Amino acid sequence: MELIKVTEQHEPHVALIQLNRPKELNALNPQLMQEVRDALVALDKNEAVRVIIITGNELAFAAGADIKQMADKSAIDMLLLDQFTTWDQIRKTKKPIIAAVSGFALGGGCEFVMTCDMVIASETAKFGQPEIKIGTIPGAGGTQRLTKAVGKAKAMELILTGRFLSAEEAHFYGLVNKVVPKEMYLQEAFTLAKEIAQLSPVAVQLAKESINRSFETHLDEGLTLERKNFYLTFASADQKEGMKAFIEKRKPDFKGQ
Ligand code: CAA
Numbered sequence: 001m002e003l004i005k006v007t008e009q010h011e012p013h014v015a016l017i018q019l020n021r022p023k024e025l026n027a028l029n030p031q032l033m034q035e036v037r038d039a040l041v042a043l044d045k046n047e048a049v050r051v052i053i054i055t056g057n058e059l060a061f062a063a064g065a066d067i068k069q070m071a072d073k074s075a076i077d078m079l080l081l082d083q084f085t086t087w088d089q090i091r092k093t094k095k096p097i098i099a100a101v102s103g104f105a106l107g108g109g110c111e112f113v114m115t116c117d118m119v120i121a122s123e124t125a126k127f128g129q130p131e132i133k134i135g136t137i138p139g140a141g142g143t144q145r146l147t148k149a150v151g152k153a154k155a156m157e158l159i160l161t162g163r164f165l166s167a168e169e170a171h172f173y174g175l176v177n178k179v180v181p182k183e184m185y186l187q188e189a190f191t192l193a194k195e196i197a198q199l200s201p202v203a204v205q206l207a208k209e210s211i212n213r214s215f216e217t218h219l220d221e222g223l224t225l226e227r228k229n230f231y232l233t234f235a236s237a238d239q240k241e242g243m244k245a246f247i248e249k250r251k252p253d254f255k256g257q
Helices: 030-045 075-081 088-092 108-115 131-134 140-150 153-162 167-172 183-197 201-216 219-233 237-247
Strands: 004-011 014-019 051-055 059-063 097-101 104-106 118-122 126-128 165-166 178-180
Touching: 004 030, 004 183, 014 030, 014 183, 030 051, 030 088, 059 108, 075 201, 075 219, 088 104, 088 108, 097 183, 104 108, 104 178, 108 126, 108 140, 118 167, 118 183, 126 167, 131 153, 131 237, 140 219, 165 167, 167 178, 178 183, 201 219
Parallel strands: 014 051, 051 097, 059 104, 097 118, 104 126, 118 178
Antiparallel strands: 004 014, 126 165
């Protein structure tokens, strides 16, 4: 594992995955997500592990999918790469996953967090789907999960403007379980994980599956449409301009093409 760190027994029955591309604010490239996928498969099989915590660092949980790796891709490249299939393992993991978030959780980072089961946030956390500012749309569940979490009007505002939500606002809208001072977010995630880890792993797994079933009815259809539309934005000049402008650190000039 190069881009994540895994500690199988950080506490009894609690494993920790740390996303570890700090210079790129943990931008989620295909290699990192493949490592996350492999770690989740292994931890799900490991009988000693009952709860999984996923975290980043103080500055960022993750600032999104890796724009530099995607910028020049065509819609067909994106369709063939189908990079979000590895992400499906997050929602397929049977054991509970707690996201411990400090700093940026943007774009794919926010979608990653929303795919986890519970979220503990530092008061410095910032959530958002800013894809619109780089000429594309959320592609890893944002249009579906954010809408279910915060309601249609707020999801429209956040996704159509790319505005960020503070930790307090995210808590108000039910996107996170608890907000704590920045020195405590990981510790608080462990407190929650240890409480769950004392309970019957069988009952916990079945409860998780049942809750997700109520949440995910018809989700597959929504995710498929969103994924196709995300890939389709790569056929537009605006996506090329938006991502190029980000890399060149300038304001994009969108032409509607
Ligand atoms: N992809 C690739 N590199 C990224 C990145 C990303 N998503 N986010 C940040 N970085 C890189 C920056 O390019 C920069 O690298 P260099 O030092 O080599 O220039 C480094 O991380 C530090 O970032 P900044 O200098 O920009 O830091 P900042 O503090 O000024 O700004 C930020 C922080 C507001 C998070 C800003 O980095 C930003 O806007 N990032 C992009 C956010 C975004 O648009 N995310 C959505 C991506 S698309 C997506 O996720 C699709 C999907 O649905 C899956």
